[in-house]
Amino acid sequence: MNLLRDLPVATAGEIVQLLASGEAVRIERIVSHGQASxxxxxxxxxxxxxxxxxxxxxxxxxxxxxxxxxGPGDCVDIAAHRRHRVEWTDPQIPTVWFAVFYR
Numbered sequence: 798m799n800l801l802r803d804l805p806v807a808t809a810g811e812i813v814q815l816l817a818s819g820e821a822v823r824i825e826r827i828v829s830h831g832q833a834s835x836x837x838x839x840x841x842x843x844x845x846x847x848x849x850x851x852x853x854x855x856x857x858x859x860x861x862x863x864x865x866x867x868g869p870g871d872c873v874d875i876a877a878h879r880r881h882r883v884e885w886t887d888p889q890i891p892t893v894w895f896a897v898f899y900r
Contacts, residue, residue: 853892
């Protein structure tokens with residue numbers, strides 16, 4: 798598998814594909830194309846998330862006010878229960894995320 802080939806069309810909604818999982822880890826490829834979290838929605842996950850933007854661009858907003866812009870190769874490690882949302886993803890090209898959720 799190549800993470801950047803044969804991308805699903807995500808214009809109608811974000812697409813999450815499970816790549817691998819185990820007892821304490823889950824690895825996903827997420828494809829976004831202009832999607833963002835609803836204004837009143839926050840992720841509050843029980844596991845930590847390490848995410849890399851492979852292509853495209855995105856901006857994350859954290860409940861504490863921090864904002865992080867991500868482009869190809871940029872990554873962020875989000876602690877468990879650190880409330881965050883996807884504020885923006887590139888509407889022109891797919892944004893491919895490589896996400897590792899771990900405990």
